[in-house]
Amino acid sequence: MTDLAYLSVAEGAALVRAKELSPVEWTRALLDRIAAVDASYNAFLVVTADEALAQARTAEAEIAKGQWRGPMHGVPYAAKDILDVAGMTTTCHSKLRKDHRSKADAFVIGKLREAGAVLLGKVALHEFATGGPAFDLPWPPARNPWNRDLHPGGSSSGSGAALAAGLAPAALGTDTGGSVRNPATCCGIVGLKPTYGAVSLGGVFPLTYSLDHVGPMTRTVEDNAILFHAIAGHDASDLTSAARTTPDCMTDLKAGLKGLRIGLVEHFYTKDAAADPNQVRAIEQAVAVLQRLGASVKTVQLSPLSLWTDCNRTIHQAESYAIHERDVQERPEDYADLTRKRLLPGAFVTASKYIRAQQLRAVLCREFTEAMRDLDAVVTLSSLLLPCRIDDPAAIAKTYDQQCRLVFNVTGTPAISVPTGRTADGVPLAMQIAGRAFSEPTVYRVAQAYCEAAGTCIGADPKTQPKLAAAARSAAE
Amino acid sequence: MSEPSKIPESVRLAAEQQGLGRALKRFPDIVTAAAERGLKPLGEPPAGLSPLASPAPIFDPTRFESHK
Numbered sequence: 251m252t253d254l255a256y257l258s259v260a261e262g263a264a265l266v267r268a269k270e271l272s273p274v275e276w277t278r279a280l281l282d283r284i285a286a287v288d289a290s291y292n293a294f295l296v297v298t299a300d301e302a303l304a305q306a307r308t309a310e311a312e313i314a315k316g317q318w319r320g321p322m323h324g325v326p327y328a329a330k331d332i333l334d335v336a337g338m339t340t341t342c343h344s345k346l347r348k349d350h351r352s353k354a355d356a357f358v359i360g361k362l363r364e365a366g367a368v369l370l371g372k373v374a375l376h377e378f379a380t381g382g383p384a385f386d387l388p389w390p391p392a393r394n395p396w397n398r399d400l401h402p403g404g405s406s407s408g409s410g411a412a413l414a415a416g417l418a419p420a421a422l423g424t425d426t427g428g429s430v431r432n433p434a435t436c437c438g439i440v441g442l443k444p445t446y447g448a449v450s451l452g453g454v455f456p457l458t459y460s461l462d463h464v465g466p467m468t469r470t471v472e473d474n475a476i477l478f479h480a481i482a483g484h485d486a487s488d489l490t491s492a493a494r495t496t497p498d499c500m501t502d503l504k505a506g507l508k509g510l511r512i513g514l515v516e517h518f519y520t521k522d523a524a525a526d527p528n529q530v531r532a533i534e535q536a537v538a539v540l541q542r543l544g545a546s547v548k549t550v551q552l553s554p555l556s557l558w559t560d561c562n563r564t565i566h567q568a569e570s571y572a573i574h575e576r577d578v579q580e581r582p583e584d585y586a587d588l589t590r591k592r593l594l595p596g597a598f599v600t601a602s603k604y605i606r607a608q609q610l611r612a613v614l615c616r617e618f619t620e621a622m623r624d625l626d627a628v629v630t631l632s633s634l635l636l637p638c639r640i641d642d643p644a645a646i647a648k649t650y651d652q653q654c655r656l657v658f659n660v661t662g663t664p665a666i667s668v669p670t671g672r673t674a675d676g677v678p679l680a681m682q683i684a685g686r687a688f689s690e691p692t693v694y695r696v697a698q699a700y701c702e703a704a705g706t707c708i709g710a711d712p713k714t715q716p717k718l719a720a721a722a723r724s725a726a727e
Numbered sequence: 728m729s730e731p732s733k734i735p736e737s738v739r740l741a742a743e744q745q746g747l748g749r750a751l752k753r754f755p756d757i758v759t760a761a762a763e764r765g766l767k768p769l770g771e772p773p774a775g776l777s778p779l780a781s782p783a784p785i786f787d788p789t790r791f792e793s794h795k
Binding site: 460489553554556557560561564567575578579580582583587590591594595596597598599600603605606607608609610611612613614615617 | 741742745746747749750753754757758760761762764765766768769770771772773775776778780781782783784790791
């Protein structure tokens, strides 16, 4: 009997296409599991069971008639509740948007609707994709399936939790300073921040204008590439959308690493900031795997991590405050405490400081482009530290900037977080693989080769899956 | 929570100028810390970064031609 909870997109889609698995059966199994175990993880804010089953029945009927739409047809997924779905609320996990109802689908939701995918519901996030795991909001924060007491990462926390807990095989997140890759790192899954402009921001509640990205989140690299293909593409109604064809990420996905040149940005975690030894050991072992697979690896030097952090933080603060200014002035008490702390600094960023940050961004982008001139990809850490306790706001504030993800929001280039193993206590570890603009095929190729060789992704083998929390286990049984 | 008298005058003035009177009254510590964070200068830029440099997002009028 196939374990439908941890069935991958690729395997499930193949079974669905061959009519060996009913999308209705797959969807029902996941809805049952959500009902049984999600009280322990709070991944979902809303479960759209009836609509999901109706979409699954439609998919099944179309496939029975030979009208297969592609690899997301009949595949269940979850969407971060910052993406509009026609007729549903887009709460952004905030009291301020509790009753907002969307009139139209976000571009990416529309793409998945056309692809015949099955929306299971909308998942938790950090309020407005900023802040942190808050306990003073209408909904509780998502929990980490590897250890409920640990921060699941964010802001796409529900997406990460749903994937790791076996509640969905695919999910959408958004990423402004690492919000797809942080939960991917903390929950032991795979998350891509694509090239800026590769995936439309239409119908996504903005956190910033120039750093936001929508990204696919899955348990395997292949699934991630499938989901990326389904959501990428030009959107003429989004000024940030790139008018170019989505690069083919599937053809060379399993081409291996022979002849690829990979840069290692080591100084971020050996010189610029202190990293947890578990993270460092894991990336050292990962680099050895890349070399064994035929890639050449050399260290590369970029500007210090603190400069990238300052650049991202200043742009982030100024742009996010512009969006929230009126509500912060008129009803600051309606935000979570952690969100207020993240938004308010933007009130004090001067216009000239913001422009200087954008000038600095141009310099850093040129520097990265130059470094990539004789490289196919770079690798570096994702989080410097291990996830802290979810209920320790001081630790969360301390660890917020201790990461190397925001570098690639500044450059707007693709970066993926892939699991590199787990600590002795079972806490997931991860690294990033990044590339030049629109080089998603290469980024995926490196990620696929590494994950296949290292066997670090969550899969059908129970040894690769988190053990359900006691309450969830008894509910599931 | 800070007493109103403990809030630096510069922070109080800047916050009020930004329309943050309500936030300052209810969350004085957060507003004070936010001012410190927001006003902190950028780190030392790489050599050669001039105030005349072009910023990253450059206005592109052709973008509007395909805009629906």
